[in-house]
Amino acid sequence: MFFMPQARVERDNDVIIVGGGPGGLTAAIYLARYGLKVLVIEKSVPGGKININPVIENYPGFESISGEELGRRMHEHALKSGARILSPEEVVKLELTGELKRVYTSSGKEFQARALIIATGAEERKLGIPGEGEFFGKGVSYCAVCDGPLFKGKRVIVVGGGNTAAISSIYLSKIAKEVILVHRRSSMRAEKALVDNLMSRENVKFLFNSVLTAIVGEGRVEGARVRDLESGEESFIEADGVFILIGVEPNSKIAREAGVETDERGFIKVDCWQRTNIPGVYAVGDVTGEPLQIAKAVGDGVRAAVDIYDRIFGGSYARASSQGPSRTS
Known part of the structure; x- marks a missing residue:
């Protein structure tokens, strides 16, 4: 008979x-500076998904910085503030009832x-076609606001038919020479306006009733x-960039299983102070929904x-900071 070893409790x-x-590292910096004992558990590399962004040009204070460098700086800042970071370590279950989580x-x-x-x-939904992974950061992007300025005066393809694809296409049309929107349906699902x-x-x-089957290039x-x-006919479209905007999947499964409320898309519901429906449990960053931006996650934290x-x-x-009065709500 197989017996599970008793968990080591900390x-x-x-x-x-x-x-x-x-979001998590920002919260860790603040909490550690308040004198609290903070543990961050990260399943891969501290810094999270920003590590795979080749260039970030919309984060205040940095005209241009690689995601890896920004993630490293946030990681080091959290450590120097006194937070403890455990990685790689994957959380598989939460128990959130009672005073201790x-x-x-x-x-x-x-x-x-x-607490x-x-x-x-959250993870961007992928097309799962040849070239998508190979050319990520080399012309393939999942964020128009992040990477659009890199394609000034160039031709780009946008894949998607919802509000995000529409808003992103409008934004890109002000930067790029030409935007070709590809959608698998006969009309867009985005708002009429x-x-x-x-x-x-x-x-x-517009290319309706159409799908991408491969992204091609040499180096980019x-x-x-x-x-x-x-x-059923296939054609080749020349383009310098492909923006895949077909939605995201929040990584909220273990939270939902523990009783944390989410919306119909799986994003965790929070109030204005990032509180969930369970006392003592908070959520920050992309798992709480749009806009999926680094600066928003930092503010959440x-x-x-x-x-x-x-x-x-x-x-x-008020006592811990000279930046303003204490919150009263």
């Missing part, structure tokens, strides 16, 4: 943060704390193969940290 934490991306990892460890922050992020706006732009072209994107779903310090540990933001 109770010496005030706050546990599941996820070491920008329990976190279980794949290595058989159990961690306990009075928990969920910062598990957005579609009307797109239709009025001379440099935006040079174009894509597109199949017409009605005729600040709000959660301030509220945890005030509400759970009886601190006073």
Whole structure:
């Protein structure tokens, strides 16, 4: 008979943060500076998904910085502030009832704390076609705001038919020479006002009832193969970039299983201070929904940290900081 070994229990934490991306690391910096014992558990590399971004040009203070460098700086800042970071370590289960929150990892460890922050992020939906992974950061992007300026005066393809694809196409049309929007249906699902706006732009072209079958190039994107779903014919479209905007999947499964409320798309519901429906449990960053931006995640982390310090540990933001009065709501 097989017996599971008893989990090693660690109770010496005030706050546990599941996820070491920008939101989680920001919360860790603030909480550690307040004098709390903070543990960050990250399943891969501290910094999270930003590590795979070749260039970031819209984060305040840096005209241009690689995602790897920004992630490294955030990681080091959190460590110097006094936070403890455990990686790579994957959280597989949460128990959130009661005063102590329990976190279980794949290595058989159990961690306990009075407060928990969920910062598990979201993953972009992929097309799953040849060239998509190969050319990520070399012409393939999942974020128009992040990477659009790199394609000034060039031709780009946008894949998608919802609001995000529409808004991104409008934004790109102001930068790129030409935007070709490819959508598998006969019409877009985006709001009518957005579609009307797109239709009025001379440099935006539409390929409905069409799908990308491959992204091709030598070293970086040079174009894509597109199949017409009605005729079955394939054609090649020259382009310098391909923006895949077909939605994201929040990494909220373990939170939902533990009783954390999510919306119809799986994003964790939070209030203005990042509190979830469970007392003592907060969520920050992409797992809480759009906009999926580093700066937004950082702001989420600040709000959660301030509220945890005030509400759970009886601190006073006014005493801990000269930046402004204590929160009263």
